[in-house]
Amino acid sequence: MKKDFLKGIKDGIPICLGYLSVSFGFGILAVSLGFSILAAVGISLTNLTSAGQVAGVGIIAAGGSLIEMALTQLVINIRYSLMGISLSQKLDGNFNTFHRMAASFGITDEIFAAAVSQKSVSPYYMYGLTAISALGWVSGTFLGAAAGNILPESISSAMGIVLYGMFLAIIIPPSKKEKGVLAAVLIAAALSTVFEYVLKSVSGGFAVIICSVLAAAICAALFPVPDEEEAEG
Amino acid sequence: MSIIIYIAVMAGVTYLIRMIPFTLFRKKIKSPFFRGFLYYIPYAVLSAMTIPAIFYSTGNMTTSLIGTAVAVALAYFKFPLIVVALAASAAAFIAGLFI
Numbered sequence: 001m002k003k004d005f006l007k008g009i010k011d012g013i014p015i016c017l018g019y020l021s022v023s024f025g026f027g028i029l030a031v032s033l034g035f036s037i038l039a040a041v042g043i044s045l046t047n048l049t050s051a052g053q054v055a056g057v058g059i060i061a062a063g064g065s066l067i068e069m070a071l072t073q074l075v076i077n078i079r080y081s082l083m084g085i086s087l088s089q090k091l092d093g094n095f096n097t098f099h100r101m102a103a104s105f106g107i108t109d110e111i112f113a114a115a116v117s118q119k120s121v122s123p124y125y126m127y128g129l130t131a132i133s134a135l136g137w138v139s140g141t142f143l144g145a146a147a148g149n150i151l152p153e154s155i156s157s158a159m160g161i162v163l164y165g166m167f168l169a170i171i172i173p174p175s176k177k178e179k180g181v182l183a184a185v186l187i188a189a190a191l192s193t194v195f196e197y198v199l200k201s202v203s204g205g206f207a208v209i210i211c212s213v214l215a216a217a218i219c220a221a222l223f224p225v226p227d228e229e230e231a232e233g
Numbered sequence: 234m235s236i237i238i239y240i241a242v243m244a245g246v247t248y249l250i251r252m253i254p255f256t257l258f259r260k261k262i263k264s265p266f267f268r269g270f271l272y273y274i275p276y277a278v279l280s281a282m283t284i285p286a287i288f289y290s291t292g293n294m295t296t297s298l299i300g301t302a303v304a305v306a307l308a309y310f311k312f313p314l315i316v317v318a319l320a321a322s323a324a325a326f327i328a329g330l331f332i
Contacts, residue, residue, distance in 0.1 A: 017315070018313075018314060018315045021315055021318065021319060022314075022315070022318060025318070025322075035236075039236055039240070042240060043240055043243070043244075046240060046243075046244035047243060047244050047247050048247075049247060051278060051279060051282055052243070052247055053243075054282065055282060056239070056240075056243045059239075060236060060239045066238065066239065066242050069239055069242050069243055069246075070242050070246045073242075073243055073246040073247050073250070074246055074250060075274070075278065076278050076282075077246070077247050077250045077251075078250060078271065078274055079271065079274055079275040079278075080247075080250050080251045081250050081251070081253070081254040081271070082254075082262075082271040082272070084251055084252075084254040084255030084258065085254050085255070085258045085262060087255065088254070088255055088258050088259065097256060100252075100255055100256040101252055101256050103255070104248075104251040104252040104255040104256060105248060105251060105252070107251045107255065109275075154326060154329050154330070155326060157291045157292045157293070157296075157325075157329070158291055158296065158300070158322050158323070158325040158326035158329060159322050160290040160291045160292065160325075161287060161290040161291050161297060161300040161301070161304070161321045161322050161325050162318045162319065162321065162322045163318070164282075164283045164286065164287040164290050164301075164304070164321070165287075165300065165304040165308075165317050165318035165319075165320070165321030165322065166314050166315075166317065166318040167279040167280075167282065167283045168283060168287075168301075168304045168305060168308045168317065168321075169304065169307070169308040169312070169313075169314040169317035169318065170275075170276075170279055170314065171276050171279050171280055171283075171308075172305065172308035172309055173308060173309075173311050174276065175276075176309070180269070180272075180273060181273065181276050184273040184276045184277045184280070185276050185277070185280040186280075187277070188276075188277040188278070188280040188281040188284075189280045189281065189283075189284035191281065192280070192281040192282075192284055192285065193284060193285050196285050197285075207281070208278060208281045208282055211277065211281035212274060212277035212278040212280075212281050213274075213277075215273070215277035215280070215281070216269075216270050216273040216274040216277045217270060219269065219273045219277075220265075220266045220267070220268075220269030220270040220272075220273060221266065221269075223269060223273075224265035224266055224268070224269045225265055225268040225269040225272045226265055226268075
């Protein structure tokens with residue numbers, strides 16, 4: 001139990017360091033949109049997700065509706081459902097319903113990737129991974145939000161690109177390997193550009209939903225994923 | 234409306250998406266279409282969120298484009314996420330010094 005927790009902490013250290021710098025960018029973004037440090041940290045502590053939080057603070061800042069918020073989070077984070085299903089195949093015998101409900105909070109792209117590569121996953125391993133990763137995510141947010149107010153404008157504005165840079169680093173390598181992913185990326189980008197410049201009346205959150213659902217559905221029809229393939233996000 | 238309500242909806246939806254399948258699901262999804270849809274969704278979401286927003290992300294289109302070019306090049310050669318992210322920012326910062 002303790003051993004599993006410590007192994008989770010150890011395996012999570014690289015995730016913690018990555019999160020620390022990426023969430024620094026989120027903290028700066030949130031403060032620049034008018035959020036308090038407390039609100040930015042609160043969002044990171046309760047959500048533990050990058051893309052959803054970026055979209056979420058955008059919706060709040062733009063005065064979007066709660067429905068738009070809920071649907072946007074649903075579409076952006078639906079990948080965690082698939083990861084949860086995939087990871088559920090690897091859980092050891094200690095994973096009762098309570099542990100499943102608690103450990104599910106920690107399903108992120110990186111924690112999933114670390115956990116799913118194990119032979120079997122215990123609850124305390126998940127808790128260790130999640131604890132160290134969340135520590136990096138929350139403290140990075142705090143530092144970014146606090147620094148956003150004191151950093152020179154030239155640095156904080158340059159940090160505005162950090163999260164998008166990370167998103168590109170996630171989508172470009174698999175696009176080189178898989179036609180389906182490349183198609184999904186290109187279709188979504190093209191649709192999103194149309195919404196930005198032509199269909200301006202559709203708010204940002206809904207535009208992301210429409211673009212990504214359409215692109216993923218088209219690609220799922222053209223490039224279905226066979227049963228054996230390990231699904232990863 | 235209070236920001237707390239927005240954050241609660243945001244966190245609540247995100248948690249339920251994680252919790253429900255992880256807690257209830259005990260077998261695999263069979264439909265290739267549905268598997269494909271769930272597989273492609275994250276890439277489509279990130280792409281739609283990034284393009285064209287990244288071109289405005291630093292508040293200046295020139296420095297944003299330079300940062301984007303650096304990110305695309307490093308991502309193409311599979312540098313780690315954190316290297317790509319910070320190099321994009323550094324490139325935008327350096328470009329900003331000359332504008």
